[in-house]
Amino acid sequence: MATSPAVDLQDAARDLRCEPRPVVTERSTLRLFVLQVMVLTLLATLLGRLWFLQVEGADDYGRAAVENRVREVVEPAPRGEIVDARGVTLVRNRTALVVTVTRSELHAEPDRGRAVLERLADVIGTPAATLAQQITPCGTGVVQPCWSGSPYQPVPVGQYDASDPDGLSKVLRIEERREQFPGVATAFAPVRDYPQGALAAHVLGYLGPIGQNEVGTEQYAGVPSDGLVGRAGIEASYDEALRGTDGVKELLVDRLGAVTGSRGRTAPEPGQTLVLSIDAQVQQVAEQALERAIARARTIPARNGGGLLRADSGSVVVMEAATGALVAMASYPSYDPQVFVGGASAKEYAALVDESRGAPLVFRAVQGAYAPASTFKVVSAAAAVQSGDYPLGGRFDCPGVFGPTGQRNFDSAELGVIDLRTALVKSCDTVFYRFGYEQWQRDGGSSPVAEPRDPMVPLAKAFGLGERTGVDLPSERRGTIADRAYRQALWEQTRDNRCAGAVNPALDEQRRRANAEYCADGNRYRGGDATNFAIGQGDTLVTPLQLATLYAAIANGGSLMQPHVARALVASDGRVREVAPHVRSTVPVDPGLLGFLRDALAGVTQPGGTAAGAFAGSSIAVAGKTGTGEVAGKQDTSWFASFAPVEDPALVVVGIVSQGGTGGTVAAPMVREIYDGIFGTAGRPGALPGGRLPQQLPGAAP
């Protein structure tokens, strides 16, 4: 390899000084170069990565750095209170001591927490096996009791009032020996309190834990996974307004979680106070009257033998005729809403839905559907007159038996030829059978025309039957109008089953023949169906609330109102949002005809009417209609639908007692008692004299 002259000279100089010559070989140079390249590569890699993190990723990492340090602490918003029309508190919050168990922490124990549960059972008194069940998340194959909330949330297993010394001592026992109770926590928690006891339980509803699949949905936006939401009644339908918005405090923490500062705070927005149109005193009157009527009914022998009336359930609806504001809604049997505070046990819940015990949880005012019976006659009478086939002032024969179908009058009473008013006052079935049957014949009878008129059907629909009233309560039933379309649809649904039953050897001859007939032409609208329809029997079903809106439309001159339980929402800053009365539609009935109906109904409570006995001596002029619903396999349903005072109707009261005999026997006296309680009698002031709710909202929310 040729060396440069300079190097040669330097080598020579070194030799002169006897110094070693540096050995700069090609290989060495190359290796050194390799080392240089390696070092450069390492540095470049570092620089590149640094760039990636600090320039490309600056935003992401900046955010992550903040998130590391910020802890959000939720400041829960207090749930809104519920007050009645005059400001009486129906639902409020109180502080409770809650004992909770976190299952995941428990299972981290060596014996999966069995010993801890035993100790806990010892303290709070619930058997350890039950505790284990209570904290198990619900799922397929899991029986009650189970936890319907998130599996990672603490499950409340015990709840005591903050002022209860017994509860306090239990909580202290746990707190004093925390190390013996891993996974168990105690805390103060707000729970619902019912100062009026079990009053209006169905209307108010109750709270339950939010379901796993509901967390984060739009409806439950902002509800934490261990939150409680309304599950029934007004708590459910106004849940969003009642729960308010939780606040958030952003705290800055260091690695150890110690707080180093605060970054900001969003104050919680307390839930709004809900003012109801329900009046506690009227509600009290209604509930007591219902209970007494049922107790009394159970001492009365049933009309067709078979012992005493069973009177298994009942309902009362009191509504403002002009506005649709609901003043009272009662349902029997009822329950104590306190049972849901802290969570109802499996046994408690089972008892509430037990059919043999009357299923107290069912809100019969909106969830109970019954055949309206004679209360429907106001609709069939109006339809008959408006069809043009029967004059308003006409006179009609009221035989004991209606020839073409062989159907009988009540008690086979024969009243001769009467006018329409008398037909209503005395509730003659055969007059209405005739209306229904002849209309059916005009529509072609057994060979119906292409578009049958069926005048009663559209009027029934116009009065809101067969559809929901739109009341601000959950789970309302829509009832049924058993018209031709209904018949057809039912037949199509059940035909296959019934046709199979026609040839089923397991069934007896009679049943098979019945099935065969239904299979062949079960969709035919027969004369008997038309006559049944005219008197509100057959498959037609209405809820007490629907009937109330119907009679309110008659009372107020033809406006079908949307009923509502809530009157106003009051925010914490004093902002008020009132619920205005809403007219769903105007009933297509001539005002004169409506006036005629009002007058006829007024006669029902006068001597000669079917409710004369019940309203004898009443200081209030009440207009109404009795109904006695025949139900296959059960005793008669007792109805009384009414409004008062006749001259200027303020309130509508509908009462029903299932298996309560005739309308005049049980329901009408019950409604009389309610009117007395509302308007007052000589010697006893009424709960709501004049029957009108106060115009003003109640004063400052409690």
Added chain:
Amino acid sequence: MSALLHPSRPRSALRQLDLVLLLAVAGLIALGSLLVWSATRQRMLDADLDPQAFLKRHLVNAAIGLVVGAIAAGVDYRSLQTYAPLVYLASCVGLVVVLSPVGRTINGAHSWIVLGGGFQVQPAEFAKVALVVGMAMLLSEHRDRRDISPRGGDVMLVLGLAAVPMALILLQPDLGTVLVLVFIVLGVLTISGASVRWLGGLVLAGAIVSVGAVQLGVLDDYQVARFASFANPDLDPSGAGYNASQAQIAIGSGGLLGKGLFEGTQTSGRFIPEQQTDFIFTVAGEELGLVGASLLLALLAVVLWRGLRIAALATDSFGRLLAAGVVSWFAFQSFVNIGMTLGIMPVTGLPLPFVSYGGSAMFANLVAVGLLQNVHRRSGER
């Protein structure tokens, strides 16, 4: 020309030194001091202790280190080669003592000897110096005047020499330092001219040993966990991968200009453990941003560049191999340390040369720089 005919006057002591190297090292020490101060300040304040305690100790370490380094720079070149075996033996003895009951585990590392009076020393750091010098000596004997690449026997001898401290350190266990030693060996062997076959074979052997170590369970669980979480960062966010992810977050959030000295939120929030030692770079990244971190990298680059230059201009192979060894050491260790904070290397216990807090490392590093200066002086005497 005149330099050829007249013997050169010895230049002043200062001008014999590579001033650029010296300044770069001083810059690193100064920057490192600020970073150590920032990393420890908040914690000391919270504990009601002197917030500058670590800073002061770090400066003392640096001062002592500079003195020792000056000695290493000034020592007679030939005596370096004479004393090499002694230094090697001393460090091996020190490593044995660490493994004996006298040795202490501090901060999870079983690599310390406590000397009393608040002093403790990490023999492994000095083993690096000893190995560099020892290997340079072995591979340079009789090699001048003739271009003879090390023979197989020489290589084996060198490997045997390296194996002893490596094995002792592996028993601690301190995997990171062993890796540094491996790269020192590779670096020195490469520059010595050993055949590529040898080098390739060594790399292969190293790979096999690493895999075998993992498989046979020679490594501790936490060491395996570190590698696992390095390979899959999502594996365990609060365990082995926590430090790494927190480091990246801190550095990344520094952005271009950083949050300002002492203003690092992650630093003062103690989100990154071992911040004044292994993770010191995160302080630079978070508080001084890309600008500051790049400056640190630049200073390191200057040190490496000057070291390579010293190697290139060395007048004998001992000097060249010594410089190459020191450069390999600094380059690899810096890359592993910074790479670990950036998330491109697994977490190891290696400090950043000149910047991390730690007496033994600082002394060893400054001795190494002193040796570089020594070689520079030697090659400057023409």
